[in-house]
Amino acid sequence: MGFPHAPHAKETPVLSQYFGDPAARTVAGWKQRGGYAALEKALGMSPADIVNVVKESGLRGRGGAGFPTGLKWSFMKVGDGKPHYLCVNADESEPGTFKDREIMRWTPHALIEGSAIASYAMGAETCYIYIRGEFTEPLTVMAAAVKDAYAAGIVGPNAMGTGKRIDVHVHKGAGAYICGEETALMNSLEGKRGNPRIKPPFPAVAGVFGMPTTINNVETLAAVPHILNRGAAWYKGMSHSNPKSTGTKLFSVCGNVAKPGNYEVEMGFPFKDFLYDLCGGPTPGRRFKAVVPGGSSVPIQTMEEAEATLMDYEGFVAQGSMLGSGGVIVFDDAQCMVKHIARFARFYAHESCAQCTQCREGTAWCTRILERIERGLGTMEDLDTLLDLSEQMTAKTICVLSDSCAAPIVSGIKKFRGEFEAHITGKRCPMGATAAA
Amino acid sequence: MKVHEVGGTRAESDTSHAEHERSPYQPVFVGDAKRELDELLTRYPSKMAALLPALWIVQHERGWVSDDAMAEVAQLLDLTPAYVKGVVTFYTMYHQHPVGKYFIQVCTTSPCGACGAEKVVDALLKHTRCGELGATSPDGRYTVIEVECLGACGFATPVMVNEEFIESVTPERVPQILSQYQ
Numbered sequence: 001m002g003f004p005h006a007p008h009a010k011e012t013p014v015l016s017q018y019f020g021d022p023a024a025r026t027v028a029g030w031k032q033r034g035g036y037a038a039l040e041k042a043l044g045m046s047p048a049d050i051v052n053v054v055k056e057s058g059l060r061g062r063g064g065a066g067f068p069t070g071l072k073w074s075f076m077k078v079g080d081g082k083p084h085y086l087c088v089n090a091d092e093s094e095p096g097t098f099k100d101r102e103i104m105r106w107t108p109h110a111l112i113e114g115s116a117i118a119s120y121a122m123g124a125e126t127c128y129i130y131i132r133g134e135f136t137e138p139l140t141v142m143a144a145a146v147k148d149a150y151a152a153g154i155v156g157p158n159a160m161g162t163g164k165r166i167d168v169h170v171h172k173g174a175g176a177y178i179c180g181e182e183t184a185l186m187n188s189l190e191g192k193r194g195n196p197r198i199k200p201p202f203p204a205v206a207g208v209f210g211m212p213t214t215i216n217n218v219e220t221l222a223a224v225p226h227i228l229n230r231g232a233a234w235y236k237g238m239s240h241s242n243p244k245s246t247g248t249k250l251f252s253v254c255g256n257v258a259k260p261g262n263y264e265v266e267m268g269f270p271f272k273d274f275l276y277d278l279c280g281g282p283t284p285g286r287r288f289k290a291v292v293p294g295g296s297s298v299p300i301q302t303m304e305e306a307e308a309t310l311m312d313y314e315g316f317v318a319q320g321s322m323l324g325s326g327g328v329i330v331f332d333d334a335q336c337m338v339k340h341i342a343r344f345a346r347f348y349a350h351e352s353c354a355q356c357t358q359c360r361e362g363t364a365w366c367t368r369i370l371e372r373i374e375r376g377l378g379t380m381e382d383l384d385t386l387l388d389l390s391e392q393m394t395a396k397t398i399c400v401l402s403d404s405c406a407a408p409i410v411s412g413i414k415k416f417r418g419e420f421e422a423h424i425t426g427k428r429c430p431m432g433a434t435a436a437a
Numbered sequence: 438m439k440v441h442e443v444g445g446t447r448a449e450s451d452t453s454h455a456e457h458e459r460s461p462y463q464p465v466f467v468g469d470a471k472r473e474l475d476e477l478l479t480r481y482p483s484k485m486a487a488l489l490p491a492l493w494i495v496q497h498e499r500g501w502v503s504d505d506a507m508a509e510v511a512q513l514l515d516l517t518p519a520y521v522k523g524v525v526t527f528y529t530m531y532h533q534h535p536v537g538k539y540f541i542q543v544c545t546t547s548p549c550g551a552c553g554a555e556k557v558v559d560a561l562l563k564h565t566r567c568g569e570l571g572a573t574s575p576d577g578r579y580t581v582i583e584v585e586c587l588g589a590c591g592f593a594t595p596v597m598v599n600e601e602f603i604e605s606v607t608p609e610r611v612p613q614i615l616s617q618y619q
Contacts, residue, residue, distance in 0.1 A: 004592075083482070092588045093586055095586040097590070098588050098589050098592075101588055133493075133530045135588065135602075137602055171490070172490065174528035174529070189486060190483065190486050191485035191488030191489060191524065192485070209486075254590035254591045255547075260593070327590070335551055343546065344547055347546050347547070347585050347586065
């Protein structure tokens with residue numbers, strides 16, 4: 001549902017059905033709404049059968065990469081005699097994205113249930129839910145829900161009375177975007193600086209504490225109980241003509257739009273309809289100019305591209321961008337693209353862990369150039385330098401933070417070159433905007 | 438991590454820092470705090486993993502994380518003070534110096550920027566009399582900083598006052614909000 005707005009008839013509320021309903025936050029309330037039936041069912045199945053159902057559903061990671069969830073789970077070798085771990089990535093920090101926040105605030109038991117099922121399916125007795133430190137309300141709600149789940153015997157040494165151990169712990173981050181990168185998250189959980197690790201080894205081989213580990217996004221795990229309850233075929237059926245992208249997806253919408261908020265639609269939903277009908281179009285008197293559809297790390301779309309997009313993994317790629325985390329940032333015709341691209345770059349410069357030279361130097365250098373252009377002090381050569389820098393920052397580092405900085409710069413110069421040139425030739429911002437502080 | 442020319446919005450609050458260091462250090466981990474740490478240690482297979490939670494306990498008890506506190510944590514978790522400092526300085530949320538009674542964080546990343554976050558910052562700086570970002574107001578009550586994406590972009594502009602998360606803040610709402618934090 002379009003939380004915080006009334007649900008829209010074209011939405012398909014599965015994950016968001018109980019957003020805004022505080023009664024769903026308790027164990028009793030969750031059970032009244034059909035909760036924990038899937039966990040009970042799962043604990044009576046073999047781990048391999050659960051993995052197969054998830055594989056069959058077509059569920060893909062909702063954190064940004066879109067990796068098939070069942071396949072990821074199958075990399076964990078159950079019965080190898082080692083402790084296994086599940087880490088829940090609740091470090092939601094991608095600018096434009098605020099869906100996991102609502103899942104945790106309103107339906108904490110959906111996440112606990114999905115995490116417990118995933119833990120059992122991968123032979124993990126311990127699950128850590130890593131929540132970013134700034135999420136004070138989700139942290140409080142999740143901690144209370146975990147405590148209640150222990151008290152009710154749902155998790156713990158004898159989960160649901162089956163004799164199986166599933167421990168769930170909430171772990172609070174301390175302010176670092178990079179900890180949303182899975183190997184950085186593991187380092188942070190271990191009490192280290194959040195520097196990403198070189199892969200291989202992959203987490204399923206040697207993850208947190210050196211043991212087999214899987215990291216899943218909040219939204220991915222919250223979908224799992226529904227898949228077990230209603231079947232893989234039901235989930236797979238929620239797709240508009242593309243079997244590679246199935247189920248529902250929560251999209252967070254923000255920026256210059258009439259009705260910002262979270263909306264849940266089936267994969268493949270037309271983006272034009274989404275922006276103009278569900279989200280209410282631009283604010284009065286304005287027109288949309290550009291969309292960043294998957295969090296700030298994906299290429300910027302022109303409105304032509306956006307209006308031709310079907311909202312799934314392949315659909316966004318076909319129109320010059322990526323689905324990413326589903327964080328839709330909309331800019332209208334009163335906004336200066338150069339200013340916003342400079343601000344994106346500043347974000348990445350601030351968040352670089354500084355391990356890799358291309359990222360540490362590149363993000364800061366790009367920021368300085370972009371802010372100079374925005375102030376009217378740039379040259380045409382600066383645009384070439386930015387493109388050259390961006391190339392050196394792409395696919396050359398341990399993680400993709402520097403690639404993420406480059407994506408909006410390259411797509412921005414390509415698709416909105418006129419705005420950059422107007423700043424340079426006019427020696428001022430034509431929109432009257434000032435440089436980012 | 439925060440060495441870039443483009444980063445850095447913090448300013449030191451030297452007076453309270455100095456005053457604090459004149460009195461002998463009182464350990465944080467006694468009584469309830471010690472019991473909390475002991476419980477935390479049962480959750481992880483290594484002591485080191487309790488570092489971030491232990492630092493949160495320090496900040497909750499003292500309002501900031503001093504060098505002495507880092508040394509105390511290091512000893513409890515079999516780490517070196519230098520290692521602990523290396524971790525503290527990586528993360529933005531641990532205060533390495535005292536801050537105002539109310540620590541105010543304003544999101545100014547692009548989506549909030551497109552919705553007027555800069556004007557919210559201006560209003561906060563004016564009404565708290567902090568003057569500039571990172572500085573503490575003359576009465577010691579407020580410190581205002583810009584923060585990167587708070588993950589509530591649909592509720593622009595989100596502002597955090599200590600542990601409280603306030604959505605949809607506009608410049609007009611600032612005086613009323615501040616009146617609740619005196």
